[in-house]
Amino acid sequence: MPNIASILKAEISRVARKEVRAEIETLKKASAAHRASIAELRRQVNALEKELHRAGKGATRPATVSDSANEAAEGTKRRFSASRLAAHRAKLGVSAASYGQLVGVSGQTIYHWEQGKARPRAAQLESLAAVRELAAREATERLRAL
Incomplete structure (x- = not known):
C-alpha cells in the first residue's frame, strides 16, 4: 500500500x-x-x-486691482536684463565708461551689470530707463555736454 x-x-x-x-x-x-x-x-x-x-x-x-494701485503709487515697476543693457550699449556704440557717465555710475559698474555680477538699484533702474530711450545721436550729444 x-x-x-x-x-x-x-x-x-x-x-x-x-x-x-x-x-x-x-x-x-x-x-x-x-x-x-x-x-x-x-x-x-x-x-x-x-x-x-x-x-x-x-x-x-x-494684474489685480491692488497690484495696479501699488504700481501707480510707486511708479512703473522696472525690469532689468543684462543682455539688453549690453545690446543697447553696443547699439549706441559707446564704451562702458561712457555709458556709465550717461547713467551716473562708473564704467566698472556697467561692466558688472552686463556680466550679471551685480544688479542696479531702483534709482539706477530709473536712470537706465531714461538712457534707454535715447537714440545714438542724442547719447553722443549728451556725452559731449558732460
Missing part, C-alpha cells in the same frame, strides 16, 4: 502544479496588460505636464 500512497501523492502534486500554472498564466497576461496601460498613462501625464509647463511660461500673471 505504501506504493499506492506515493503514486497518489505524486499525481495530486502534478495536477495541482498544472492548475496553478494555468492560473498563473492568466495572471501574468493581466499583469502585462496592466503594466502596458500604466506606462501609457505615465507617458500621457508627462506630455500633459510638459504642455502645462510651456503654457505656464507663456502666460503672465493677471
Whole structure:
C-alpha cells in the first residue's frame, strides 16, 4: 500500500502544479496588460505636464486691482536684463565708461551689470530707463555736454 500512497501523492502534486500554472498564466497576461496601460498613462501625464509647463511660461500673471494701485503709487515697476543693457550699449556704440557717465555710475559698474555680477538699484533702474530711450545721436550729444 505504501506504493499506492506515493503514486497518489505524486499525481495530486502534478495536477495541482498544472492548475496553478494555468492560473498563473492568466495572471501574468493581466499583469502585462496592466503594466502596458500604466506606462501609457505615465507617458500621457508627462506630455500633459510638459504642455502645462510651456503654457505656464507663456502666460503672465493677471494684474489685480491692488497690484495696479501699488504700481501707480510707486511708479512703473522696472525690469532689468543684462543682455539688453549690453545690446543697447553696443547699439549706441559707446564704451562702458561712457555709458556709465550717461547713467551716473562708473564704467566698472556697467561692466558688472552686463556680466550679471551685480544688479542696479531702483534709482539706477530709473536712470537706465531714461538712457534707454535715447537714440545714438542724442547719447553722443549728451556725452559731449558732460
